[in-house]
Amino acid sequence: MADQEVFDYVIVGAGSAGCVLANRLSADPAARVLLLEAGGEDDADAIHIPAAFATLFKTKYDWNYETVEQKHTGKKEYWPRGKMLGGCSSINAMIYIRGNRLDYDGWRDSHGAEGWGFDDVLPYFKRAEANQRLGGPLHGTDGPLHVEDRRFTHELSSAWVDSAVNWGLKRTDDFNGESQEGAGLYQVTCKKGARWSTADAYLRPALSRPNLTVRTNAQATRVVLEGNRAVGVSYLQNGVEQTARAESEVLLSGGAINSPQLLLLSGIGPAEHLREQGIDVAVALPGVGENLHDHPASGIVWSTRGTTDVADAATPAGLVRYQLTKRGPLASNIGEAGAFYSTVDGLAAPNMQVHVAPTLFYDNGFREPTVKGFTSAATLVDVASRGRLRLKSSNPLWKPEIDPSYYAEPADFDAMMSGLRSLIEIGRSGALAKFLDKPFLPATHDLDDHALAEHIRQNTQTLYHPVGTCAMGTGEQAVVDPSLKVRGVDGLRVVDASVMPVVPRGNTNAPTIMVAEKAADLIRGG
Numbered sequence: 058m059a060d061q062e063v064f065d066y067v068i069v070g071a072g073s074a075g076c077v078l079a080n081r082l083s084a085d086p087a088a089r090v091l092l093l094e095a096g097g098e099d100d101a102d103a104i105h106i107p108a109a110f111a112t113l114f115k116t117k118y119d120w121n122y123e124t125v126e127q128k129h130t131g132k133k134e135y136w137p138r139g140k141m142l143g144g145c146s147s148i149n150a151m152i153y154i155r156g157n158r159l160d161y162d163g164w165r166d167s168h169g170a171e172g173w174g175f176d177d178v179l180p181y182f183k184r185a186e187a188n189q190r191l192g193g194p195l196h197g198t199d200g201p202l203h204v205e206d207r208r209f210t211h212e213l214s215s216a217w218v219d220s221a222v223n224w225g226l227k228r229t230d231d232f233n234g235e236s237q238e239g240a241g242l243y244q245v246t247c248k249k250g251a252r253w254s255t256a257d258a259y260l261r262p263a264l265s266r267p268n269l270t271v272r273t274n275a276q277a278t279r280v281v282l283e284g285n286r287a288v289g290v291s292y293l294q295n296g297v298e299q300t301a302r303a304e305s306e307v308l309l310s311g312g313a314i315n316s317p318q319l320l321l322l323s324g325i326g327p328a329e330h331l332r333e334q335g336i337d338v339a340v341a342l343p344g345v346g347e348n349l350h351d352h353p354a355s356g357i358v359w360s361t362r363g364t365t366d367v368a369d370a371a372t373p374a375g376l377v378r379y380q381l382t383k384r385g386p387l388a389s390n391i392g393e394a395g396a397f398y399s400t401v402d403g404l405a406a407p408n409m410q411v412h413v414a415p416t417l418f419y420d421n422g423f424r425e426p427t428v429k430g431f432t433s434a435a436t437l438v439d440v441a442s443r444g445r446l447r448l449k450s451s452n453p454l455w456k457p458e459i460d461p462s463y464y465a466e467p468a469d470f471d472a473m474m475s476g477l478r479s480l481i482e483i484g485r486s487g488a489l490a491k492f493l494d495k496p497f498l499p500a501t502h503d504l505d506d507h508a509l510a511e512h513i514r515q516n517t518q519t520l521y522h523p524v525g526t527c528a529m530g531t532g533e534q535a536v537v538d539p540s541l542k543v544r545g546v547d548g549l550r551v552v553d554a555s556v557m558p559v560v561p562r563g564n565t566n567a568p569t570i571m572v573a574e575k576a577a578d579l580i581r582g583g
């Protein structure tokens with residue numbers, strides 16, 4: 058390997074996890090760290106203005122994926138993924154949720170992820186967190202990741218919380234406290250009204266370190282193996298293929314789509330599939346790309362009266378107000394409020410999360426705001442259905458085949474039916490009702506089961522939380538062991554949302570950051 062640059066660690070992907078690793082590993086001045094990012098800088102205004110996140114969809118800042126046609130909805134689903142410094146933490150809706158204690162205990166007890174029970178991971182959530190309101194034994198206050206109450210809350214969001222309480226949910230001001238259940242306003246990963254991505258929180262503070270090299274527009278194409286040891290990464294930058302050598306470890310943080318794709322491209326995965334693609338099998342690992350799952354969401358939308366729509370602020374004057382004060386409707390993260398609850402009695406933890414938005418937000422926000430509106434979306438957070446990711450080509454520039462198999466398990470669909478029924482009831486009760494003019498989507502809310510099911514099929518979308526494709530554990534299908542080392546390969550770990558054997562109940566940015574915080578300790582520990 059002549060004229061190659063040599064590092065100790067080569068990290069692939071500067072997203073939620075990769076930026077954490079880059080910071081924590083380069084804190085040791087003796088460690089030479091290379092961070093490769095396929096996208097460019099996080100340099101668009103819309104990245105930093107919370108309410109503008111969906112305007113980044115289908116731009117150069119987005120990988121712009123699409124699932125295969127889903128058998129149980131009859132539709133292909135658009136899947137945005139951030140392609141820039143910060144990855145999805147630069148395009149997401151900024152909601153700060155950790156998940157339920159039982160999620161992590163389940164990783165340990167049902168998947169053999171020793172060391173990842175809730176009590177083990179809580180210190181890493183806290184190490185990351187700089188909560189501006191909450192403290193005590195469950196929250197961190199001086200970590201890199203700013204967590205704050207939004208600087209703008211629309212009256213519809215507060216009214217929805219009141220109505221949900223009126224309907225029977227308890228009010229909470231901390232979804233990450235002792236109990237996850239209840240209705241309330243979400244905290245966000247923002248700092249003084251602006252997005253606070255992992256590029257802001259972890260990468261920029263480390264950029265002046267001489268031992269950290271960051272390459273943007275550098276897309277990894279293959280892990281270089283010598284026998285069963287990962288020794289480097291090949292990548293394309295400006296059309297030129299280069300190889301960086303890793304004397305210590307290669308760390309894949311490309312996310313739940315790209316990390317399994319890169320393993321497959323490197324000959325690590327299900328042997329038969331690799332052979333079909335004409336790829337030499339380096340290490341047969343049947344679980345790579347399997348276990349893909351996501352949180353499906355489906356909304357109910359009303360037109361409103363006697364109030365504003367948060368989209369009304371998307372004017373030059375609204376922008377000037379935001380830029381001068383970092384306040385006003387553009388400081389909204391759109392998904393301002395919500396709830397966690399169970400649609401059936403007797404569950405040990407919530408199976409449903411609600412996201413509400415003081416605007417029309419359906420079809421990933423691509424619809425023009427033709428009327429002033431309000432959306433509440435049921436989000437299934439205890440998902441039984443499992444799909445998979447496969448290569449369509451051995452060409453690393455091709456997108457992979459993505460199949461989350463939404464609703465493959467009928468229980469998932471049943472839960473969604475109950476979830477939407479609850480949202481219709483909440484809309485009819487309490488403080489919210491006076492603002493709701495009439496049903497907008499579907500056009501009537503007096504629906505029999507057949508009509509509601511059809512609404513769900515036509516209006517399911519991703520809540521943007523794919524995980525599980527390089528699952529951690531000890532079983533046959535595990536891809537990484539509990540220290541996140543790829544099984545059967547030396548010098549290679551996966552550190553991102555793909556290692557989660559089961560998606561936590563809630564939004565996945567904070568859990569991914571936690572994974573990377575813990576991984577940094579595991580890596581430094583050898």
Ligand SMILES: Cc1cc2nc3c(=O)[nH]c(=O)nc-3n(C[C@H](O)[C@H](O)[C@H](O)COP(=O)(O)OP(=O)(O)OC[C@H]3O[C@@H](n4cnc5c(N)ncnc54)[C@H](O)[C@@H]3O)c2cc1C
Binds near residue numbers: 069070095149152
């Ligand atoms: C629209 C949207 C809204 C969301 N809203 C929320 C929310 O409100 N709250 C929340 O908690 N979570 C939210 N999420 C989910 C959350 O942001 C993700 O789960 C989390 O960021 C995943 O982190 P990651 O490190 O696994 O991957 P990513 O953050 O996607 O990082 C992967 C990085 O690797 C780069 N990369 C990929 N392949 C290569 C390659 N071959 N070579 C070099 N670089 C590569 C990518 O460009 C990217 O920068 C949202 C996600 C999206 C897309």
